Amino acid sequence: MALLIATPDRDSEELGRLIRRQDPEIDLRVWPELGRAEDIRFVLAWKPPEGLFRQLPALEVVSSLGAGVDQLVDNPQIPGHVAIGRLAGPRLAANMAAYLVAVVVARWKRLPDFAEDQRARRWNQWAPEQPPVIGLLGTGEMGRRTAAAFGELDFPVHGYSRSGRGPAGVTMHSGTRGLHELAGASDCLINLLPLTPETRDILDADLFSQMREGSTLINVGRGEHLVEADLLAALDRGRPGCAVLDVFREEPLPQDHPFWDHPKLFITPHCASITLTREAAELAVESYRRVMDGKPPLGVVDRERGY
């Protein structure tokens, strides 16, 4: 049984080196050097090359290198009997929580204004009274971690999930009505949902109309969650008042895209939380061993549900 790394747009060398160091016994292949393709039963993928899966007759498992699996679940070239998993470790979730806390608190406490005051030698004391209400779309691993981080700072946290289940201390909502309630209750609405047919375009005019005036939208899910034209129109109306976007329908964001110089948008280039090679290597070996033992891979996905 061989393990193939197929991540054409990333440097696979370091990942391969770390996996080999952890377990020299693994028959490891790195795309495009497949070797005997019929040995390959486990693929570690990120934006896998077109046509790859058709060359692998013994394929049993494809694992995403990160938290997102939409590119795999949607992939018609992965046969239905193949299990799909993902490597979403605690550090990936903690890094996401750190990004979100930093972005939210910096805006709440207006930290960038202090940099301006400093340039002007202005002593302008200011502090907010009430913490913003956080609304989390999605309460999976990253959502739970993010809720805990905000909870530790005494920020009120609301959550939305399909099932309505969520972590302790979070006021949960579900269904379309619950989605609108969440939007109306939140000062910062954060999207951490998986991308599925149901959640595609969920950040649209309908949702924005329920948001609080001057509130903040943060999208760290997928670009396809957001209807871009709806957001531009909504920002003009002040609901939301501003947005922080880390993911986009087209990445890199095209040079002529109106988001770049929009005064109410803060853009980061899909790096709120990036898979850490060391963590990925550890989890990849763990997932591979599980499959060798006849168990499902780490973070196995319900292909029907899409996450």
Added chain:
Amino acid sequence: MALLIATPDRDSEELGRLIRRQDPEIDLRVWPELGRAEDIRFVLAWKPPEGLFRQLPALEVVSSLGAGVDQLVDNPQIPGHVAIGRLAGPRLAANMAAYLVAVVVARWKRLPDFAEDQRARRWNQWAPEQPPVIGLLGTGEMGRRTAAAFGELDFPVHGYSRSGRGPAGVTMHSGTRGLHELAGASDCLINLLPLTPETRDILDADLFSQMREGSTLINVGRGEHLVEADLLAALDRGRPGCAVLDVFREEPLPQDHPFWDHPKLFITPHCASITLTREAAELAVESYRRVMDGKPPLGVVDRERGY
């Protein structure tokens, strides 16, 4: 028994209104209207007016409106038998933790660089691998809360206290040697110590020489903890590599002070965490009732120790 609010440099009206609303029975006075001075047994103070305490023969308790008590412990006009307390609620500590997490994570993830990239329409993905090691000077209420907030994000946390005791999960240090060990172990060294004769000038050349190259110093304690000339010289040598300062020996920071336009300094005007009027009113009433019942005030201070 009367309660006096003596906070000349702050608006006392809202605080008085909230205290009255909570307990209309309290005989509340607001400086400069003392009424019958001999009724006053409890003073809620922040930068109290010169000569006030000599006018209060029945004085039993002075409570700081915030976490710092140095201005009271050092005050020769407060007789030795008078108890000193402070109102340091969970929200004050949570706000401090929020400020510190935001400042540290923004630098760690280089968030300001993304704003620059956005202006230049540059898609420049970057994320750090390892979280910075946090070193906390002081593990009181604010230190504990801050340690918990960083811990939730999986940042390693070291601490320093006089006793060497600290919260679970924090690697503790004490003594002069421990102080130097902490400085050498930390990527971000955060001062949250109370100001006492022992901690005055603790952030000096000796300590800076132990810090890591390119590390960050954050002072949210008191201006008098920091030897300003030593910091300027240390920044030139790169240990620390930069500093975030919220408190200063002279506040407001004088217009001609070299800190204002130093490229390695980020300044906020003593508002990392400001006493929230609502929280202060609740705690003031609680502390007053305790004293009425013959108990020590909230946050009672060991005047010998200084905190």
